[in-house]
Amino acid sequence: xxxxxxxFQGGTFSRPxxxxxxxxxxxxxxxxxxIEPADLQGRCVVEVLxxxxxxxxxxxxxxxxxxxxxxxxxxxxxxxDVGATPAVVSLRLDQAAEDFLGDAQ
Amino acid sequence: MRDWSQQxxxxxxxxxxxxxxxxxxxxxxxxxxxxxxAVIEPGDRVCLEGNNQKQADFLAKALAALDPARAHDxxxxxxxxxxxxxxxxFERGVASKLDFSFSGPQAGRLAKLVSANRIAVGAIHxxxxxxxxxxxxxxxxxxxxxxQAADRDGNLFTGPNTEDTPVIVEATxxxxxxxxxxxxxxxDKLPRVDIPGGWVDFxxxxxxxxxxxxxxxxxxxxxxxxxxxxxxxxxxxxxxxYEVQSLNHGIxxxxxxxxLILPTYADSLGLKGKICGNWALNPHPALIPAIEAxxxxxxxSFGSELGMEAYIRARPDVxxxxxxxxxxxxxxxxxxxxxxxxxxxIGSTLQVDLYGNSSTATLGRIAGFGGAPNMGSDxxxxxxxxxAWLKAGREAREGRMAKGRIMPRGQKLVxxxxxxxxxxxxxxxxxxxxxxxLAETANMDLPPVMIYGxxxxxxxxxxxxxxxxxxxNDEEREQAIRGVAGYTPVGLARDKRLVENLRDRGVxxxxxxxxxxxxxxxxxxxxxxxxxxxxxASGGLYDPPKRFRNW
Numbered sequence: 235x236x237x238x239x240x241x242f243q244g245g246t247f248s249r250p251x252x253x254x255x256x257x258x259x260x261x262x263x264x265x266x267x268x269i270e271p272a273d274l275q276g277r278c279v280v281e282v283l284x285x286x287x288x289x290x291x292x293x294x295x296x297x298x299x300x301x302x303x304x305x306x307x308x309x310x311x312x313x314x315d316v317g318a319t320p321a322v323v324s325l326r327l328d329q330a331a332e333d334f335l336g337d338a339q
Numbered sequence: 340m341r342d343w344s345q346q347x348x349x350x351x352x353x354x355x356x357x358x359x360x361x362x363x364x365x366x367x368x369x370x371x372x373x374x375x376x377a378v379i380e381p382g383d384r385v386c387l388e389g390n391n392q393k394q395a396d397f398l399a400k401a402l403a404a405l406d407p408a409r410a411h412d413x414x415x416x417x418x419x420x421x422x423x424x425x426x427x428x429f430e431r432g433v434a435s436k437l438d439f440s441f442s443g444p445q446a447g448r449l450a451k452l453v454s455a456n457r458i459a460v461g462a463i464h465x466x467x468x469x470x471x472x473x474x475x476x477x478x479x480x481x482x483x484x485x486x487q488a489a490d491r492d493g494n495l496f497t498g499p500n501t502e503d504t505p506v507i508v509e510a511t512x513x514x515x516x517x518x519x520x521x522x523x524x525x526x527d528k529l530p531r532v533d534i535p536g537g538w539v540d541f542x543x544x545x546x547x548x549x550x551x552x553x554x555x556x557x558x559x560x561x562x563x564x565x566x567x568x569x570x571x572x573x574x575x576x577x578x579x580x581y582e583v584q585s586l587n588h589g590i591x592x593x594x595x596x597x598x599l600i601l602p603t604y605a606d607s608l609g610l611k612g613k614i615c616g617n618w619a620l621n622p623h624p625a626l627i628p629a630i631e632a633x634x635x636x637x638x639x640s641f642g643s644e645l646g647m648e649a650y651i652r653a654r655p656d657v658x659x660x661x662x663x664x665x666x667x668x669x670x671x672x673x674x675x676x677x678x679x680x681x682x683x684x685i686g687s688t689l690q691v692d693l694y695g696n697s698s699t700a701t702l703g704r705i706a707g708f709g710g711a712p713n714m715g716s717d718x719x720x721x722x723x724x725x726x727a728w729l730k731a732g733r734e735a736r737e738g739r740m741a742k743g744r745i746m747p748r749g750q751k752l753v754x755x756x757x758x759x760x761x762x763x764x765x766x767x768x769x770x771x772x773x774x775x776x777l778a779e780t781a782n783m784d785l786p787p788v789m790i791y792g793x794x795x796x797x798x799x800x801x802x803x804x805x806x807x808x809x810x811x812n813d814e815e816r817e818q819a820i821r822g823v824a825g826y827t828p829v830g831l832a833r834d835k836r837l838v839e840n841l842r843d844r845g846v847x848x849x850x851x852x853x854x855x856x857x858x859x860x861x862x863x864x865x866x867x868x869x870x871x872x873x874x875x876a877s878g879g880l881y882d883p884p885k886r887f888r889n890w
Contacts, residue, residue: 286764289764291831292826295826295831296826303851319565319758319759319760319764320759320760320825320826321565321758321759321760321800321801321802321825322563322564322565324801324802325564325565325568325801325857325860328857329857329858329860332857332858333858
């Protein structure tokens with residue numbers, strides 16, 4: 235397993251309510267995404283636990299693009315990856331963020 | 340004086356030699372080897388019927404078992420190399436030359452024999468191209484075909500899987516060749532005559548019914564959420580704006596996903612009656628929910644699909660059926676229809692390069708093309724107009740010349756649908772297709788490209804749709820492709836500013852630009868989520884092959 239952490243500042247979307255969102259199921263080629271509100275002085279922290287080593291550069295790009303689409307503030311994003319493709323990661327992240335923000339967006 | 344009837348006389352000599360082994364047109368199964376030895380001459384061009392579905396498997400076995408001292412140097416012309424015997428004939432020295440179209444299951448063995456100089460490949464064709472050559476410069480001397488049933492006069496009933504039989508028999512019978520048909524049964528009265536007995540020389544009842552591969556069955560349970568997302572993008576981004584009414588779908592889960600969200604997503608967008616009315620398509624089980632929902636007006640097929648017989652019989656308004664109720668397919672007719680009468684082809688691929696050339700060639704395998712290049716190319720001879728065809732043509736021409744100086748014409752929509760990464764993180768977008776290296780190692784004249792970039796109008800990935808019709812130069816085209824290539828090396832090397840500019844112009848459209856709600860991209864959107872759902876949607880008429888029965 236490899237653990238990767240990314241931090242972003244300057245996000246504007248946040249959700250005050252204390253509720254986490256879990257999207258997706260663990261399975262081959264799949265992953266879990268959890269987004270929860272957290273007091274992070276406005277930062278968004280993304281933690282990736284992945285079964286596939288050596289894809290750091292792609293994760294960096296995938297997460298950065300996600301933050302560009304959904305600039306979250308005071309949010310902790312946890313990803314548990316079992317070899318999902320970037321397509322699956324992006325879709326799950328977007329679905330989780332849409333759910334997380336709900337009508338607050 | 341020149342003898343103008345040598346072929347006819349040669350035919351008669353073959354028939355005379357055969358007479359000892361036959362009773363009228365009927366040949367006993369155990370005499371098939373003797374018959375083939377009697378009618379086949381060294382160096383003959385022999386057409387062996389075999390497609391990716393129906394196989395003249397008994398005759399293939401008999402041919403491969405011939406004594407190479409008597410039958411040798413045959414030139415095989417055939418649609419598909421699917422069975423081991425199709426390669427055995429070369430390994431055993433019965434045949435030495437090959438012209439074909441597709442070799443999916445035998446692609447690896449074929450590549451090995453080609454590199455060992457055991458097979459001389461004339462060319463790899465599309466189906467329609469190969470059929471065309473049967474009437475020009477590849478006319479068979481002997482054809483070995485396959486039918487459901489025959490009567491004693493040689494009339495053939497091909498049933499739902501007529502496929503290639505008419506075109507092969509016509510080319511052979513009317514040029515003084517010999518036609519031998521294997522059939523599952525010999526009966527007194529056929530349900531209908533698909534091939535007239537006058538065109539058939541011999542019929543042999545095979546000990547076992549011929550093999551048929553259920554090639555077009557896709558279990559909805561295996562469709563992924565990314566495929567649902569891409570299907571939503573296809574419908575909202577291409578089917579709806581172009582009002583695509585006549586079309587062909589390639590084989591695979593990507594297009595099965597589209598078929599399965601017609602009754603849900605497309606219906607919710609108010610598209611019923613506006614898109615997907617007329618199809619050149621095999622009877623895909625995945626199309627059942629859309630047919631039942633009233634989306635589909637007509638389906639003409641290349642071949643049939645196992646398990647769909649009763650359903651087709653019960654829907655003669657949709658499918659082409661005979662007076663006996665069973666379907667009539669015809670690969671040559673349907674290929675022509677798909678090429679000339681369809682507004683769109685959409686299908687999956689394995690590799691796309693920076694010019695949009697699309698290829699399924701991989702190293703160590705000579706797989707060929709099948710029908711995709713005919714479906715997936717602009718029909719330059721088309722002259723009838725439709726909304727989709729005119730809009731595509733307009734987009735390709737707008738702004739290129741001063742108004743009034745451009746000759747208006749339409750263009751076919753050719754959509755390549757591909758996830759940016761395939762299995763094992765193999766990128767679908769590449770700087771150079773594997774086809775180049777394959778051409779070198781297999782000594783081909785050209786890299787085997789399935790669909791040339793100049794024919795591809797749209798590339799659809801999970802990241803977006805690139806509309807290549809709107810690109811005005813090679814640089815734009817390359818950036819449009821990079822702009823939907825995701826996190827592949829080709830995608831990561833994009834010029835971000837140019838890509839954003841293309842997005843502003845609508846050349847690239849992201850799901851959010853199309854108004855596709857990603858939260859709906861789940862398997863819940865599929866009108867059938869399992870094989871059992873398909874059976875249920877058919878009112879119990881669809882009878883899936885055993886291997887797909889997982890309940």
